[in-house]
Amino acid sequence: MAERAKRLQDQVIIVTGAARHLGQAYSVRLAEEGAKLAICDVLDCAETSALCEAAGAEVLSLNVDVTSEDATLDMARRTNERFGRVDGLLNNAGLMTNITGPSIMDVDPDWWDKVFAVNVKGTFLCTRAVLPYMRDQGGGKIVNIGSTTMLRPSNSVNSSMPHYVASKGAIMAFTRSIVRELGQYNINVNTLAPGGTDQDVDLTGSDATPEESRAFGRRGVPSDLTGTVAYLFSSDADFVTGQLIAVNGGKEVS
Numbered sequence: 001m002a003e004r005a006k007r008l009q010d011q012v013i014i015v016t017g018a019a020r021h022l023g024q025a026y027s028v029r030l031a032e033e034g035a036k037l038a039i040c041d042v043l044d045c046a047e048t049s050a051l052c053e054a055a056g057a058e059v060l061s062l063n064v065d066v067t068s069e070d071a072t073l074d075m076a077r078r079t080n081e082r083f084g085r086v087d088g089l090l091n092n093a094g095l096m097t098n099i100t101g102p103s104i105m106d107v108d109p110d111w112w113d114k115v116f117a118v119n120v121k122g123t124f125l126c127t128r129a130v131l132p133y134m135r136d137q138g139g140g141k142i143v144n145i146g147s148t149t150m151l152r153p154s155n156s157v158n159s160s161m162p163h164y165v166a167s168k169g170a171i172m173a174f175t176r177s178i179v180r181e182l183g184q185y186n187i188n189v190n191t192l193a194p195g196g197t198d199q200d201v202d203l204t205g206s207d208a209t210p211e212e213s214r215a216f217g218r219r220g221v222p223s224d225l226t227g228t229v230a231y232l233f234s235s236d237a238d239f240v241t242g243q244l245i246a247v248n249g250g251k252e253v254s
């Protein structure tokens with residue numbers, strides 16, 4: 001990347017769901033900005049680890065199921081043991097499970113629970129796990145991942161995904177519910193809400209899928225989001241907390 005100050009130099013940041021796609025893109029960008037990373041997933045993080053190390057980062061790879069309290073406590077403890085502090089947490093791990101048909105009647109109640117376990121309980125557990133470290137060291141920053149699906153009526157009768165959308169709405173509400181409590185410890189907590197983002201496209205967006213409902217006429221690509229994540233972990237965002245930041249290329253959200 002171009003010569004300029006690395007704005008996250010030596011910040012220690014945990015990224016969940018880091019093995020692929022957006023979690024991988026966030027991790028690489030944070031590495032490029034100088035952060036030390038604990039990359040966590042139920043999948044193997046070897047590829048993300050190699051990319052982050054190539055960007056100059058110190059990396060700790062951890063197998064973590066965010067639905068397990070023990071695993072999330074271990075994640076925070078091992079990160080602190082390795083790097084001596086925990087400055088940031090990116091709650092990116094998520095489940096967007098398929099449904100068999102277009103109706104709310106097609107959403108298996110067990111899948112409702114699975115999606116809420118990863119997206120909502122996982123965000124809660126990871127936040128609880130890092131809080132003592134951030135509090136004791138005098139501050140930190142947490143970014144939760146929502147989705148702009150939670151801000152507008154569903155696109156069509158074929159895309160309601162009520163379990164996923166409701167889980168993302170819960171993440172926004174969770175973020176707002178803890179902002180005052182965490183604020184007293186100098187801990188920022190915000191929600192980043194991506195719009196629909198293509199994964200396997202080039203990073204310039206030039207071959208992203210066209211989409212007329214967006215002001216910029218296309219779906220997002222990972223690099224559309226990574227700069228906002230880097231900003232939210234930086235000192236530029238020291239007075240930003242409790243906010244919802246939608247990054248979706250100008251799609252109407254309400």
Ligand SMILES: NC(=O)c1ccc[n+]([C@@H]2O[C@H](COP(=O)([O-])OP(=O)(O)OC[C@H]3O[C@@H](n4cnc5c(N)ncnc54)[C@H](O)[C@@H]3O)[C@@H](O)[C@H]2O)c1
Binds near residue numbers: 022040041122193
């Ligand atoms: N891609 C999009 O268009 C889009 C839009 C809005 C929001 N989001 C959100 O962004 C995040 C990443 O999306 P993505 O498209 O890269 O999804 P993805 O499914 O490719 O990646 C999610 C990652 O989370 C991991 N994960 C799942 N369950 C886990 C668990 N129990 N413990 C730890 N890790 C677990 C998966 O293994 C995977 O690596 C998700 O929270 C998603 O809801 C994505």
